[in-house]
Amino acid sequence: MTSAELLASLGVAAKGDVAVRSPVDGATIGHVAYDTPASIDAKVAAAVQAFRVWREVPAPRRGELVRLFGEELRTNKAALGRLVSLEAGKILQEGLGEVQEMIDICDFAVGLSRQLYGLTIASERPGHRMMETWQPLGPVAIISAFNFPVAVWAWNACLALVCGDSCIWKPSEKTPLTALATQALLEKAIARFGDAPDGLSSVVLGLADAGKALAADSRIPLVSATGSTRMGRALGPVVAERFGRSLLELGGNNAMIVMPSADLELAVRAILFAAVGTAGQRCTTLRRLLVHKDVYDALVPRLKAAYGRVTIGSPLEAGTLVGPLIDKAAFEGMEKALAAAKSDGGVVSGGGRALSETYPDAFYAKPALVEMPGQQGVMLHETFAPILYVVKIASLEEGIALQNGVPQGLSSCIFTRDMQEAERFVAAGGSDCGIANVNIGPSGAEIGGAFGGEKETGGGRESGSDSWKAYMRRQTATVNYSNALPLAQGIKFDVV
Numbered sequence: 001m002t003s004a005e006l007l008a009s010l011g012v013a014a015k016g017d018v019a020v021r022s023p024v025d026g027a028t029i030g031h032v033a034y035d036t037p038a039s040i041d042a043k044v045a046a047a048v049q050a051f052r053v054w055r056e057v058p059a060p061r062r063g064e065l066v067r068l069f070g071e072e073l074r075t076n077k078a079a080l081g082r083l084v085s086l087e088a089g090k091i092l093q094e095g096l097g098e099v100q101e102m103i104d105i106c107d108f109a110v111g112l113s114r115q116l117y118g119l120t121i122a123s124e125r126p127g128h129r130m131m132e133t134w135q136p137l138g139p140v141a142i143i144s145a146f147n148f149p150v151a152v153w154a155w156n157a158c159l160a161l162v163c164g165d166s167c168i169w170k171p172s173e174k175t176p177l178t179a180l181a182t183q184a185l186l187e188k189a190i191a192r193f194g195d196a197p198d199g200l201s202s203v204v205l206g207l208a209d210a211g212k213a214l215a216a217d218s219r220i221p222l223v224s225a226t227g228s229t230r231m232g233r234a235l236g237p238v239v240a241e242r243f244g245r246s247l248l249e250l251g252g253n254n255a256m257i258v259m260p261s262a263d264l265e266l267a268v269r270a271i272l273f274a275a276v277g278t279a280g281q282r283c284t285t286l287r288r289l290l291v292h293k294d295v296y297d298a299l300v301p302r303l304k305a306a307y308g309r310v311t312i313g314s315p316l317e318a319g320t321l322v323g324p325l326i327d328k329a330a331f332e333g334m335e336k337a338l339a340a341a342k343s344d345g346g347v348v349s350g351g352g353r354a355l356s357e358t359y360p361d362a363f364y365a366k367p368a369l370v371e372m373p374g375q376q377g378v379m380l381h382e383t384f385a386p387i388l389y390v391v392k393i394a395s396l397e398e399g400i401a402l403q404n405g406v407p408q409g410l411s412s413c414i415f416t417r418d419m420q421e422a423e424r425f426v427a428a429g430g431s432d433c434g435i436a437n438v439n440i441g442p443s444g445a446e447i448g449g450a451f452g453g454e455k456e457t458g459g460g461r462e463s464g465s466d467s468w469k470a471y472m473r474r475q476t477a478t479v480n481y482s483n484a485l486p487l488a489q490g491i492k493f494d495v496v
């Protein structure tokens with residue numbers, strides 16, 4: 001199937017003057033048109049109008065729309081998964097997995113639509129009832145990154161829709177086609193639903209400027225933004241300036257601690273998936289491996305051997321484990337980081353360009369493993385590429401200190417069969433990350449838990465648990481059903 005046929009099967013009319021290139025081979029796979037300030041303004045105005053209608057629709061009925069959307073995703077999983085592979089470069093299994101994640105969050109949101117529970121709180125005043133209610137918030141802007149081009153939007157949008165909000169999506173400029181395809185599937189669900197307001201969900205295409213316009217728009221009470229820490233640092237103050245709320249999901253620099261009692265076979269498999277999977281382009285990719293000195297010599301050579309067996313190739317071909325980097329800049333960033341690591345005393349295995357003859361216009365890289373003399377320099381930053389830095393540690397305390405000794409705080413894990421070590425890692429003095437796993441790699445989170453991280457990762461939480469509360473307005477309401485007017489704190493305020 002050609003890319004034009006694939007897009008047509010998903011209902012995308014790829015028209016416009018901006019070419020979209022596939023990282024698989026650099027070929028143009030479609031065209032899009034960018035929004036203008038006027039068209040962005042009109043979409044926000046429509047989202048405001050849609051919100052006014054949608055917030056009055058009972059939440060379980062709003063859930064019905066998300067249920068229908070989940071059906072569309074199930075029907076179109078193969079096509080959308082393939083488009084994710086083609087446009088973002090992740091292997092087909094992961095493209096399909098991304099759509100599965102969208103289906104899963106639909107199911108979660110449908111259940112949630114009957115569980116937007118508030119509280120009844122004991123009032124200190126006689127004849128009074130106090131309650132806490134969660135009300136729809138308003139239009140939500142969702143700014144997304146290239147590496148999870150559709151799932152992260154779904155984490156946000158499915159929850160926002162059942163919460164009674166309208167959505168405006170600004171996808172990455174590197175992945176506009178998957179966004180248009182997803183919007184087309186949602187529109188199919190909206191048509192079957194029957195009476196959803198126009199403008200309930202829209203897509204705004206453009207570069208960073210389009211995201212900036214949404215961030216600055218005071219008609220949008222919540223901006224959920226996923227991307228680099230650099231982006232969050234620019235966007236956060238713009239939203240805060242107008243007292244908007246931002247939900248930030250930014251860069252990670254995730255570590256694994258391997259202790260002497262670890263099942264090394266399990267650890268090697270986990271490291272491989274977490275460090276080289278998605279060509280190192282997950283926010284939760286394993287970037288720092290902190291290995292206890294007693295197992296360093298048993299683990300690292302096995303790992304190097306496993307790295308040697310990794311298949312690099314087109315993500316659309318069965319058997320490929322590592323696809324391309326998103327673009328030339330990503331490859332150059334990897335080269336620069338490896339050079340910096342070398343000058344810091346790192347010993348590099350792997351790295352460099354792969355398949356340049358087969359794909360001269362694409363950027364495939366050999367995953368690199370770098371043995372570092374200590375945690376320093378380039379290791380403290382996120383390089384969005386398959387580079388794994390390895391550092392020897394002498395104790396769990398040292399491991400935890402290094403794990404926490406970077407500016408980011410997204411995901412972390414420990415491999416151990418010692419219960420005390422495992423518990424210490426997930427206790428108050430252990431990992432400082434939003435995600436802390438035991439005997440599981442740092443990537444591949446399930447949608448049921450709240451996803452996000454601390455420090456420069458931005459502090460936001462999305463997806464499961466009670467993350468839905470970010471998309472709603474908390475209201476405390478007190479009802480006086482007595483004939484008196486007692487004041488709180490026993491205050492007397494009567495005219496004599």
Ligand code: NAD
Pocket residue numbers: 143144145146147148152170171172173206207208209210211212215226227228229230231232234235248249250251252282283284382384410452453457
């Ligand atoms: P990016 O920061 O370059 O772009 C992300 C999005 O922000 C794009 O849509 C872009 O157009 C927009 N944008 C850029 N500057 C902006 C500004 N000043 N105001 C408003 N919008 C702006 O990120 P990327 O290269 O697409 O994605 C990779 C990064 O995303 C990595 O750092 C990765 O760790 C991070 N990421 C984080 C998570 C998470 O959940 N924590 C998930 C996926 C990716």
